Amino acid sequence: MKKPTLTIGIPAYNEEKNIGYLLDIVLKQSKAKYFLKEIIVFNDCSTDQTAEIVKAKKSNLIRLINGPKRQGQQIAQNIILKEFVADYLVILEADTLLFSRTTIDELVKPLITKNSKVGLVVGSAK
Numbered sequence: 001m002k003k004p005t006l007t008i009g010i011p012a013y014n015e016e017k018n019i020g021y022l023l024d025i026v027l028k029q030s031k032a033k034y035f036l037k038e039i040i041v042f043n044d045c046s047t048d049q050t051a052e053i054v055k056a057k058k059s060n061l062i063r064l065i066n067g068p069k070r071q072g073q074q075i076a077q078n079i080i081l082k083e084f085v086a087d088y089l090v091i092l093e094a095d096t097l098l099f100s101r102t103t104i105d106e107l108v109k110p111l112i113t114k115n116s117k118v119g120l121v122v123g124s125a126k
Contacts, residue, residue, distance in 0.1 A: 003034050006086050007037055008038075008104070009091045010040065011044060012050050014048045015094035019050055023054065027061065036061060065080075088108060090108065
């Protein structure tokens with residue numbers, strides 16, 4: 001069975017303290033249940049080094065979109081929804097710390113299970 005494709009969307013505003021770590025941990029996820037197609041970071045006109053940190057990551061999977069003006073998280077998420085091209089989309093908060101190497105596998109598992117009628121999954125904080 002072919003693995004479904006997945007896009008990770010990250011709306012970000014002034015997240016220089018965590019965005020590099022988050023991108024590193026997303027890239028290191030196990031990917032046993034999916035094929036990572038891309039990571040879209042929507043930079044919502046950050047005034048810190050968020051965009052520069054994202055640009056410095058040397059991965060063809062990371063795509064940075066710089067918003068033209070500060071628009072807020074809901075608009076950033078809507079832009080990511082319009083831009084993603086994978087089978088599934090996971091939106092992560094830019095200040096998220098993933099619990100383990102299998103966090104995203106566990107998050108998408110209910111979506112990709114054969115004959116699943118699940119359309120939305122939300123993680124819980126630990």
